[in-house]
Amino acid sequence: MVKISATLRPPERAYMMHWCWLIAKGKADPKKVPSMNGVPIKWDHEVDGKYSKEKSIVAAKEMLIGFGMQKLGTAPALDSKHIRGLAVDMNVTWDGALTIKDANNKSIIINTQPTDGMNKELHAVGATYCVIKYNAGGVDKPHWSDTGN
Numbered sequence: 001m002v003k004i005s006a007t008l009r010p011p012e013r014a015y016m017m018h019w020c021w022l023i024a025k026g027k028a029d030p031k032k033v034p035s036m037n038g039v040p041i042k043w044d045h046e047v048d049g050k051y052s053k054e055k056s057i058v059a060a061k062e063m064l065i066g067f068g069m070q071k072l073g074t075a076p077a078l079d080s081k082h083i084r085g086l087a088v089d090m091n092v093t094w095d096g097a098l099t100i101k102d103a104n105n106k107s108i109i110i111n112t113q114p115t116d117g118m119n120k121e122l123h124a125v126g127a128t129y130c131v132i133k134y135n136a137g138g139v140d141k142p143h144w145s146d147t148g149n
Contacts, residue, residue: 005068005142006089009082012039017067017076019043023060027075030056073139087145088131092117103128117141 009017015036022028023043030043031051045055064070081087097111102125110121118141123133132148134140 020063
């Protein structure tokens, strides 16, 4: 089964994904996030007229959940291959042996573990189509692109 979760991403969405992840993980100060034209968002929230770091982090965590990035191990890039249409995020799973054709129309049988997108044999098949699995381990499991970045 293949479930595609992201393809082409507008730069405004990449901006929001990047900064909400960093704020939610405590890696960016909400008061220091640069603005972006076309994105009317206030990262530094207030309670009773005073800056509230806690409320700002809670709001960023809510965005993180809304974007479905709770388990993402790295901040989404501001200049992403998704913005240029050169990447796809997809979750791939199967049961038993998987028979799949490579770009040369050769049937490849994959019967090794894991039976998901982290399988090295699946990566090799993807490479025949110039679709390269992200090469930084498990921090961004669904990410594939033209270069692996």
